[in-house]
Amino acid sequence: MSTDAPDSTTNNLGTGENKPKEIKLSAVEKIKLASEYLKGTIDDELADPVDHFNNDNLQLLKFHGSYQQDDRDKRAELKKSGGGKAYSMMLRCRIPGGRITAEQLVAHLDICDELGNATLKITTRQTLQLHGILKDDLRESINRINKIGLSTLAACGDVNRNVMCCPAKRVGPIHAQMQQFTDDLVEALAPETTAYHELWLTDPETDEKTLVGGGEPEAKKPIEEPLYGPTYLPRKFKCGIALPEDNCIDIYTQDLGFIAVVRDEKIIGYNVIVGGGMGRTPSAKKTFPALAERMAFVTPEQAIDVAKAVLIVQRDNGNRSDRKVARLKYLIADWGVAKFRTEVEKIFGEKLADCTEDDVHGFDDHMGWQEQGDGKWSYGLNVENGRLMDNEKTQFKTAFRKICDVFGREMRFTGHQSIIFCDIEESEKDQLISIIKEHGIPTTEQTSTARRWSMTCVALPTCGLAITESERRLPSIIDKIEEPLAKLGLSNERFTIRMTGCPNGCARPYNADLALVGRAVGKYTLFVGGGWLGNRLAYIYKDQVKDEVVVEEMIGIFAAFKANREGSESLGDFCARVGEEKLAELAESAPRP
Template sequence: MTNNLINTGKVSKVEVLKQKSNFLRGPIDTELNDGNPFFSQDGIQILKFHGSYQQKDRDLEKAKAKGEEAQYSMMLRTRSPGGFIPWQLYVALDKLSDRYGNHTLRATTRQGFQLHGILKENLKAVIVDITKNMGSTVGACGDINRNVMAPPAPFKNKPEYDYAREYAVKLADLLAPQAGAYYDIWLDGEVAVTASEAPEVTEARKRQGAGTAKTNISDIEPIYGTQYLPRKFKIAIAVAGDNSVDLYTNDLSLVVITNAANELEGFNVYVGGGLGRAHNNDATIVRIADSIGFVPVAKVYDLVKAIVALQRDYGDRHNRRHSRFKYILEEWGVEKFKQVLLEYYPTKLADSRELPPFKYQDYLGWHEQGDGKYFVGVSIESGRVLDREGLQLKTALREISEKFHHDFVLTPNQNLLITEIAADEKEEIQKILDRCGILAPDQIDTLVRYSMACPAFPTCGLAIAESERALPDILARIRKLLVRLGLEDETFVTRITGCPNGCARPYMAELAFVGSAVDEYQVWLGGSFNSTRLAQPYVQRLHINNLEKGLEPLFFYFKKDRVEDESFGDFCDRKGIEDLRQFAETYVSELPEEKAKGKRRDVRHRVTLSAKSFELLKKAVEEQGSSMKDIVEAALEKYLA
């Protein structure tokens, strides 16, 4: 990999823009009040650092008459380390969504909230209101450290959870931008401080020579310099045995290690995870993080600075598709990475501490906090907080927050925990949940419970196919198919995204759909229920109309050949993609209704191919997403005709 030190070598236009932006001020400072309903392309890039994306309503784009002006709006995302949402902030967000947004809130897969539909002219008013109510959006997007995740459960009798939450906040503060552009532009220079950062964080940021080596580092931004990072950087803090944060998908993950006295000793360190990729571009990859060792708590800030600075100096600043931290690990390997890391953190890391197996945790339903109080986990399907027929989720959360003043915590799986509930409040809160149609965990179809979707249409400019809006129907059809096959009690992790960027972490799912064309999806199989294993691509393009036809062979094979208590993801991983494809090639429906239609197994004859021809056929299957049978028959018909 080329060593792209700051301000040297060939760089992308975005890099030049960042350097000329006066630490993220321009051109936002001039465009905010220029009378246009939109920001320029340069403005859009810098706007991300302030927590906002410019979007268009793509439904209107499709329907509008030719020559009509595009309808622009802004998405605004909160910076909420560990998913913590003070009750005052929630009430403010709820009201803002009605006054300025599209009347919904959306819980993200990184424990923040998104507001959609904000007009440019109202953006400043919304940000001011958020900051006045103990919130922030700075650094929620852009080439910078993003929201730091932590297990959401507010246990008071499990110190490791307290440590995870504590360091999520401290690392978020350590890596927050320091130049003040956010306050200058949106708050007219007034610094809204919701909580003072820990003195140890301030001292660690200023400390030079420990994690901030190399050249051209500004005093104004002592970690990021003038151009910030080559791309976004994601951090999660996990608790041993609890993988609610999907730790393997992050650029940097830390696992809390405590001693017998429940004192924090340090963290196991994982680096190089990342799921963004592009279709038909083998140079873009999905990757899970590598374990590199253990860091004592006294050195954690220096190590985190060192890893971020290494990405700052060695990340690709020319090709943004190749600029994420994972490419350094993929191309260097762990050992070379450790050697270069010594230039920034000149102490060899100790061996990782042994950990118990990780489990999936969603914390839905009622739980004791360990201090005599309770928290309750509420499912938010696809993360969308809204009121609709039969479900008044938005009403329920507004009523509870206003009446009881209990803080919320967002989970990495798009759900929400209501915390600090006294024993004598449980009954009344449960009545509100019941009245508003919010289901208890055992009333939720498990396919729905363990699913996630990105927003996709109509707001995301990168969407190729539907995601959030398609998921309910897809899950209902899958459940119906499972019932017909005698697998009515089966469940697995299902995720869907409208494009290959992977915002809903599909590449870790047991079954995933990744948008590849209008109404068509790439299908991935074989991730694990506890999100510790990557899935693999099975079909390049499955049309939504062929969902049952594409999945029935897999589910039938699973029922027929699974071992005792084997999950669907483990089955697919054990069999392997080629074996699954070969079974599907010769499968004829076993469903009674299909047989009743008079369908029968086609007469099949075996033809032996040369190794070269077979490899060409396999390549065609991967590229076209068709079956071997269909490709061979089409080729023969064309040739013999």
């Protein structure tokens, strides 16, 4: 299968004839083209005492796993005093399938305390984010992450990002196959630029290709990208692997998804789905969220090459003039999945089989105690919105340090921003729970169902795109809906609540049962009608909902659901069945708790 990159000045935009067509490249495409495979002038800026990077290098730093941010809470105060912005860097790690060792977690806790803002964030893609890292500390932070056997390369940027996979610890061939496929996929779709090693793992004083402070030198590879080419992909690209009975990674939101097909306790292949993506821009009608479409069945032996073929078709045909419509979902919408499959088959070199009937039908968040199958247990602990910090009420960081010290076992991050402690002996279960409780952390069993199934993006104060609050707001919203839910008899009802500070959808709001998406300052778009299974898009119930009436609107939906549900239908199923207008009528007339 050929992986030769195209001429970066041309692009095929849905012609289907593989004939290059001249287009006007976007500004970001030009930056990538001139960057010498992501190096740019980052090294010069690292040596410059200025506290922030220029715009061109900011685009390249994303590929290295970092975004520049500023503390928006401090903007007005600094402006009054004549100062500039309080710049810092967000640094994201790449942790395939969310699998991490005790040593690696402790190292991240050390970095966040010593070089960051003293908090750590579990992301919606099963990895970790550090915030508040000063520009002068960025090289040391990346270097330290690499020393523990992890990397930040391709955690962001126009490449394949962190590969998601079911995090459950299970003995047996199925999960072992999935985890091995995850690792193989990460390696196969990884960028090969030498710029990462040269910038972050090289001593700038001696120019020796060695880890700063020690380590083995790495042989220099040629500066080339046989898979990606000099301009990489038109936009970000996300992959995931799931089981039909356990869609815990939201497989239909991925650009490329693999649904395992299991027969006789063995994965015989995967149903490949393509074109998922959550972002939208309300002012641009050409943008929209999308769920992936079923494309073809592949055997385990075909899977990697088919993944490369999907990436290559997007590389050569995705929109490179308008980043708003550059994701794979727009190419699928333009072509249709049948034509896209034909182009994938051309690259792959042979026809593919049709999908089997296997599809998602369950979702396990893996919280609480679960048997691993080897006599040991895992414990899934809900971490509200993924934020690890210590304060007067709860001490997540201190508790996790102690757990790592006492048990020293593997851990897994979930797609819902929580953590799974693995390999716990029956005799150790009480000790683990005791450590959690003594640090003021609610156990999963003490966490309400609504809170357990909730999720937010970071939003304010660090995200530059945020319009409204999200992470800092949703906990108080859930505080106010827990009692009404109890009075309605819905405390144990499972439904997803997701909230984002802007329409980019980093917390996957558009396929949730209920979601709040930042629309304007102090206002949200209220979406309903998705579902916890993740295979249906939500619709806009009300737009421009003021923050102060959000709770009231939600309670109205819950009351309508309680009074009018049919059988055991879920909240999302109910909202999808009755539709926008009828739901508004039912919410208005339903008796409130």
